[in-house]
Amino acid sequence: MAVYKRRYRPYHGPLTPERSRFLVLTRYAFAGLFRSRVFVLLFVLALVPTLFFAAYIFLANNSAVQQFLQFHVAGGFAVENKFFFTLTMIQTQLAFLLNCWVCPTLVAGDLVNGALPLFLSRPFSRPEYVLGKCAVIALLLSVVTWVPGLILFSLQAGLAEGGWTWSHLWMVVPIVCCSAVWISMLSLISLAVSAWVKLRIVATGVIFCAFLVPAGLGAIFNTILGTYWGSLLNFSELFRLILVKGFRLESELVGRAGLPQVPLFAAWIMMILVCVLSLYILDARLQAREVVRG
Amino acid sequence: MNARLITRAKEWTQEQPWELYATQIFVLMRNEIRRNLFARRRLWVYLLAAIPVVILLVQRAFARNTAEPFYIESATRVLARIVHLYYVRLGIFFACMGIFTWLFRGEVVERTLHYQFLVPVRREVLVIGKFLAGTLISIFLFESAVLACFYLTYDRFGAAGWSYIFDGPGLHQLGAYLLVTALTCIGYGSVFLALSLLFKNPIVPGLVLMGWETIAPILPAWAQRLSVTSYMRHLCPVELPVEGPLAIFTVVAEPVAPVLAILGLLCLSVAVLVLSCFLIDRIEITYTAE
Secondary structure, eight states, X not given: OOOOOOOOOOOOSOOOOGGGTHHHHHXXXXXXXXXXXXXXXXXXXXXXHHHHHXXXXXXXXXXXXXXXXXXXXXXXXXXXHHHHHHHHHHHHHHHHXXXXXXXXXXXXXXXXXXXXXXXXXXXXXXXXXXXXXXXHHXXXXXXXTHHHXXXXXXXXXXXXXSXXXXXXXXXXXXXXXXXXXXXXXXXXXXXXXXXXXXXXHHHHHHHHHHHHHHHHHHHHHHHHHTOSGGGGGOHHHXXXXXXXXXXXXXXXXXXXXXXXXXXXXXXXXXXXHHHHHHHHHHXXXXXXXXXXXX | OXXXXXXXXXXXXXXXXXXXXXXXXXXXXXXXXHHHTTOGGGHHHHHHXXXXXXXXXXXXXXXXXXXXXXXXXXXXXXXXXXXXXXXXXXXXXXXXXXXXXXXXXXXXXXXXHHHHHHSSOOHHHHHHHHHHHHHHHHHHHHHHHHHHHHHHHHHTTTHHHHHHHHXXXXXXXXXXXHHHHHHHHHHHHHHHHHHHHHOSSTHHHHHHHHHHHHHGGGSOHHHHTTOHHHHHHHHOSSOOOOOSGGGGGOOOOOOOOHHHHHHHHHHHHHHHHHHHHHHHXXXXXXXXXX
């Protein structure tokens, strides 16, 4: 049998542009995610509340249907800033649940199976790796948070009369920006936790703990010491404060129980600190080497 | 027919090697406690139990002006909130999630479950042994924490605090808190053990359980009997007002006698444990899927 000399031949085909290289990870991650039936079910369920909100908008703008169904709401059906505030609050909480399911599958598998050195041995940097993984979460959670918000805004703009669009156009900014803040924080915390604990089951549990236990501790801290600074540990509450400010609802919602709340700047500082800490953990854990003890 | 069944049951009971089972359960418990109680990965459970104690220590150090006997009433309410809102709803819930789901899922993740299945021990005995070990660990941790919280709450009042404990309702409240803590560990423990045998990733169903426990007060009375916290509410010595958005939907269930509440929760736990014994028989080890 003839044995031919085999030499290394470099790849000469078209290269993925450097700028969009991180999207390769995103593409493969999406393909993997949509193979899971549980994920698809969760994803569809996360969009169900939007349908109810759309039905509300339709009802609010159709007096004939209101009369037919004999609905009488004190003050009438209002689609104002409080409506979009509620929508964003509900959708961001659903985004949190979706994130808890998705995030541990993104990084933990690569770390447990020692795939990270393989990724990083290619012309692919660590920030690009993180960006690729974050893009999965960002795109996915966008579809659940601000995209339905904008669709409902457009629906209302199309159905409403008398310059509603121009007088409410400012609400586009909080819908998009506040959702973006929540998505950024969620994705960074979840990736950091996944990179830290590595095991998928444990990572899912720790992500939930990271949001729910500090909130409970903060409440206990407030109760025991008679202060409000414990609320800084409640990330959902911090986000609610930012959302309230964004939707100009301070007079209605802040201090609703007559209790003082943490200042807005403190909420921002806390959220930024958490993001920086998550980045630090990611930087420490995502290395192209691993120290095996014992 | 009934007489025959009773006779067969008696025969079956006499045939079982109960002493051997007891020894096996004891050995399993000893091994599990050694592996789980004094492990570095259990540090977060200690933290979960100890953080309210640390906050109370901070209060003791810095808020000396609230040590007047006048504040005993409010301190009692604060302690009730710590036990009912933090320990029962969050601390014990997450600790049991960590401890009890790891009893079997952890063995699968670490690829050691086949060793347990290869030894000549019935799988039901394995479930009971591991459950008892987890229960002992969680009860020990959280009872110590509740005891420390109780001590720190009343000790700063000096003689008035001790008088409240021994001459007033303090001792009864302590007993009730310890009972609530132990029963919560048993209740959540059995449920999480069953979830870990039923699902590959028991955390998500665990969170569904948390949602169920949260909305339990607004459910009809019969549905409330399927939640751990509703039993605990009847045993709490200090009644806490329902707060938050769910308050207006709350269905006030008929008060249940403490004995019935204890028996109800124990029956629920035993039923879930029996289910776990059936589930363990179905388990096939497929480490590759993890």
